[in-house]
Amino acid sequence: xxxxxxxxxxxxxxxxxxxxxxxxxxxxxxxxxxxxxxxxxxxxxxxxxxxxxxxxxxxxxxxxxxxxxxxxxxxxxxxxxxxxxxxxxxxxxxxxxxxxxxxxxxxxxxxxxxxxxxxxxxxxxxxxxxxxxxxxxxxxxxxxxxxxxxxxxxxxxxxxxxxxxxxxxxxxxxxxxxxxxxxxxxxxxxxxxxxxxxxxxxxxxxxxxxxxxxxxxxxxxxxxxxxxxxxxxxxxxxxxxxxxxxxxxxxxxxxxxxxxxxxxxxxxxxxxxxxxxxxxxxxxxxxxxxxxxxxxxxxxxxxxxxxxxxxxxxxxxxxxxxxxxxxxxxxxxxxxxxxxxxxxxxxxxxxxxxxxxxxxx
Numbered sequence: 001x002x003x004x005x006x007x008x009x010x011x012x013x014x015x016x017x018x019x020x021x022x023x024x025x026x027x028x029x030x031x032x033x034x035x036x037x038x039x040x041x042x043x044x045x046x047x048x049x050x051x052x053x054x055x056x057x058x059x060x061x062x063x064x065x066x067x068x069x070x071x072x073x074x075x076x077x078x079x080x081x082x083x084x085x086x087x088x089x090x091x092x093x094x095x096x097x098x099x100x101x102x103x104x105x106x107x108x109x110x111x112x113x114x115x116x117x118x119x120x121x122x123x124x125x126x127x128x129x130x131x132x133x134x135x136x137x138x139x140x141x142x143x144x145x146x147x148x149x150x151x152x153x154x155x156x157x158x159x160x161x162x163x164x165x166x167x168x169x170x171x172x173x174x175x176x177x178x179x180x181x182x183x184x185x186x187x188x189x190x191x192x193x194x195x196x197x198x199x200x201x202x203x204x205x206x207x208x209x210x211x212x213x214x215x216x217x218x219x220x221x222x223x224x225x226x227x228x229x230x231x232x233x234x235x236x237x238x239x240x241x242x243x244x245x246x247x248x249x250x251x252x253x254x255x256x257x258x259x260x261x262x263x264x265x266x267x268x269x270x271x272x273x274x275x276x277x278x279x280x281x282x283x284x285x286x287x288x289x290x291x292x293x294x295x296x297x298x299x300x301x302x303x304x305x306x307x308x309x310x311x312x313x314x315x316x317x318x319x320x321x322x323x324x325x326x327x328x329x330x331x332x333x334x335x336x337x338x339x340x341x342x343x344x345x346x347x348x349x350x351x352x353x354x355x356x357x358x359x360x361x
Contacts, residue, residue: 001035002150005315006324008063010039011340013055016361019043019334034312038327042341043334043361050359052078057344059084063160064092064153071101081168091166092156096149098140100172112140115173119144121181128198144176199250201225207257208233208247211286218269219286220276222260233281237263334361 004010045051081093099105126133149171187193199205224230276283305314308329315324
């Protein structure tokens with residue numbers, strides 16, 4: 001999605017069986033919506049020699065290939081890196097896994113939650129008196145996985161420009177989520193990180209970096225880490241800074257947090273928004289997705305866009321000279337098969353024969 005949002009021509013390859021029946025695969029159902037926006041989809045049976053040959057014709061003219069199978073599957077299909085790079089020496093071969101291409105767990109099944117658990121990430125998300133909280137699938141799947149792979153592909157494409165030589169990009173969610181924890185690992189190594197949850201400056205342990213409930217059952221976020229911003233917050237909510245000595249002394253945090261919690265519980269979220277939004281108090285309301293879509297700041301920036309009647313995040317980041325267009329809506333699985341095969345030079349009769357034999361859907 002990221003690559004197609006930024007202007008790449010992306011063609012997704014799916015199994016022919018997925019064209020007619022996705023009812024038994026909830027994951028497949030999720031990935032046919034906004035995550036598939038802006039790209040075409042073709043259905044090819046890669047267990048057939050003719051299907052592999054078709055895909056190789058596509059690979060011959062491609063800048064990059066992305067695959068997300070378990071290690072070894074592409075090799076068994078006859079589509080491993082060596083074969084593809086021999087066909088297209090400048091190809092970037094992107095591999096997306098959870099555990100990586102090698103290691104004791106490389107062949108094991110898993111999902112985002114497992115990978116961030118093993119990378120030392122999950123243990124530090126949540127409240128101290130409760131179990132760790134799954135942070136959606138943002139850290140492994142999307143941040144440490146897909147986004148990191150997209151960055152790796154772009155870096156490798158820059159290398160191809162100067163060397164003409166393609167390469168494999170091995171992106172794993174366990175490596176990527178660990179990488180996102182670099183700052184916290186440095187603090188741990190320097191003896192400045194408490195491995196208990198809710199005990200550090202940015203995990204909800206500090207009073208100046210936390211979420212507080214309001215009188216109407218909503219929440220607001222406070223992230224006034226710098227002393228000058230914390231003083232701004234205290235002044236605006238009419239608290240005496242003298243009551244909050246030595247802001248960064250963790251021994252004072254629980255008492256300070258109780259004082260702030262009492263203050264924020266005294267008014268509605270809207271009251272605090274009117275008082276603190278847009279100031280240097282480092283404040284923002286905690287919005288649901290349906291609320292975020294309509295917040296004036298997000299509306300003014302065009303943070304969200306409507307595609308095929310569905311409001312969703314717009315492409316990012318922004319470019320001064322080459323702004324990305326609003327993506328087209330996702331097409332059905334296999335919806336561009338005939339179109340893409342025609343572009344490869346196949347005749348209508350050849351495409352019909354492939355379809356009759358189940359090679360394409």
